[in-house]
Structure formats: structure tokens, C-alpha cells
Amino acid sequence: MNRPILLVVTPFAADALAPLVEHFEVVALRALTDAAVFLREQGSRVVAMITNGMAGVPAACRDALPNLAVIACNGVGYDAIDVPWATARGIRVTNTPDILSGDVADLALMLALAAFRRLPQADRFVRDGQWSGGPFPLARRFWGSRVGILGLGRIGRLIAQRAAAFDTQVGYCGRSRQEVPHAYFDNPLALAEWADVLIVATPGGQGTRHLVGRDVLRALGPDGVLVNVARGSVVDQSALIDALSQGTLGAAGLDVFEDEPNVPAALLASDRIVLTPHIASATVQTRAAMAQLVAENLLRHARGEPLATPVN
Numbered sequence: 001m002n003r004p005i006l007l008v009v010t011p012f013a014a015d016a017l018a019p020l021v022e023h024f025e026v027v028a029l030r031a032l033t034d035a036a037v038f039l040r041e042q043g044s045r046v047v048a049m050i051t052n053g054m055a056g057v058p059a060a061c062r063d064a065l066p067n068l069a070v071i072a073c074n075g076v077g078y079d080a081i082d083v084p085w086a087t088a089r090g091i092r093v094t095n096t097p098d099i100l101s102g103d104v105a106d107l108a109l110m111l112a113l114a115a116f117r118r119l120p121q122a123d124r125f126v127r128d129g130q131w132s133g134g135p136f137p138l139a140r141r142f143w144g145s146r147v148g149i150l151g152l153g154r155i156g157r158l159i160a161q162r163a164a165a166f167d168t169q170v171g172y173c174g175r176s177r178q179e180v181p182h183a184y185f186d187n188p189l190a191l192a193e194w195a196d197v198l199i200v201a202t203p204g205g206q207g208t209r210h211l212v213g214r215d216v217l218r219a220l221g222p223d224g225v226l227v228n229v230a231r232g233s234v235v236d237q238s239a240l241i242d243a244l245s246q247g248t249l250g251a252a253g254l255d256v257f258e259d260e261p262n263v264p265a266a267l268l269a270s271d272r273i274v275l276t277p278h279i280a281s282a283t284v285q286t287r288a289a290m291a292q293l294v295a296e297n298l299l300r301h302a303r304g305e306p307l308a309t310p311v312n
């Protein structure tokens, strides 16, 4: 008898798929020569899907997989997955919380430090042979600064720990006050008015879309720094471009963008930004742990066991 199909939508570690082969026939959506034909002819055999928080369930798949029962998101953020839609159809959704938080927090601090101390610019200065013409211009001090964390969830709390170790003052804004020794602000504008650097660590999706807009960027001020390791959608990217080009915001460190992998020319051209290509969780160890957790959830589902990290 044909095994049910596990449809793999986004790139996924082949070795983590090995234990799943006993239960599923694995089909990579990107490897299909004609996805429409596959969905028409084999769609009813698809019971499981691996995707991520940006790709979600591709539009062509939404009504083509009547027996889809589980969606395993290879990431903590699942903003592109329509969870109410899935729940209404009895489709379980899982994600990969916690195991990536340390890496994301590391990158947040790295971007903040790099933006304050102008690390990429200093690196280019040496490489381009400019040092012989005089010293690199002075940068701004990170330690002693006020670090505002937008979203004090699992990742935000680790960012707070790391920031405190750099002798900074930590403040945060979230849905509610928490039992933590940091200053609480009940809205992003108040946090930005207080902070020297605002680190965005909220979930993505409609609920946080453009939470960081013109007013928040203006409040950070000409020496202020914005760091985003969450989702590009949380920051109004055009407002950010304007703020950087007009000098009303000092600098930015960005790992995420509104339309990845497209980064607007105005951001590429700016000398005030440190850019990384959505790599916050991209270490060998963390990506292996994420892939294993995705596989574990799917195995548990196949065996009728409780899911390890359910979303719904």
C-alpha cells in the first residue's frame, strides 16, 4: 500500500528526514516538475507538511490537500501559517520554540554592538586601505546605554540577560508587566523615547504589523539604534529608510526584511546599517536541533502520540 505523503515546502535537512521514511513518502515541493499536476493527482495522499513561518501553506496547496492533518513549522515564528484556518479543519500545527532562542539573542546583541561600534564600516576601512589616511571616526559606546526590548518572550528574556551582562540598563514593552528587574513601558513609543537602542523581538503577523513606525523611529532619535531579529513586517521599512536617510535615526542592525530576500537599494546603500540575511537561528547546532524537533513532532503524530511542541 502507498504510504501517506509528507510534503516538504521549504529547504529541510535530509538526514533529519530519515526516521520519517518508515511512515511517509517524502515529496519536496520544489523538486516537482509540475506541482499543479502533483497536487491534482496526489493531493489527497498528503497528510503532513514541513514549512516555515515565512512560507506557510502555499496558496496552491490550501484547497488541494483534503487530508492534511499536521503542519510542522521549522521555526518558532508561524506568522504565515493561518492557524485558525488549520484549527477549523482539524489540522495540527507545531513549531520549534526555545532551542533557537540563544542564537537569536546572540545575533541581536551582535547587531546592536556592530551598529554602535560601526563594525562593518571599520572592517571595510581596514580592507580598503583607508587607515593610512588617518584614524577611523569615533563611534558610540554600547555599555551604559539603555536597551529597550520590544517583546519580552522567550527570546526577549535572553536578550535582556545578555544586554545586562554588557552593563546596560534594560527596559521592555510587552502585553503585560512581568516579574523581572527591568523597566516596563506599556507602549512602543514610550519605550523608544526612553531607549538608546530598540531591539525588536515580537512575533510577526497582523497583530504586530508596523508596530515600529515613523513615530517610534523618531522617538529613538538621531543617535538611536534599531535592531530587528523578529520579522520585517514589525517595522515600517519605508519609514526606516526615510529616518536613516534624513539622519533622524542613528543606525540600524537588521536580520529581517519586509520582502525577503529582497532588500531595498536604499538600505543597501546606507552607511548606517548592519545587514544580515535572516541568520539569527542559522548555526549548525541549532538548525540540527530544529530539524530534529520537526521530525519528532511528525513521528509522534504518525504514532498517535501527543505532539512535542504544539501550536494549536
Ligand code: 8YV
Pocket (backbone or CB within 6 Å): 010, 051, 052, 053, 074, 075, 076, 077, 078, 100, 278, 279, 280, 281
Ligand atoms: C528560521 C525563524 O530562519 O524561527 C523562526 O521564526 O525565522 C528562523 O528560525 C526559519 O524558520 C527557517 O526555517
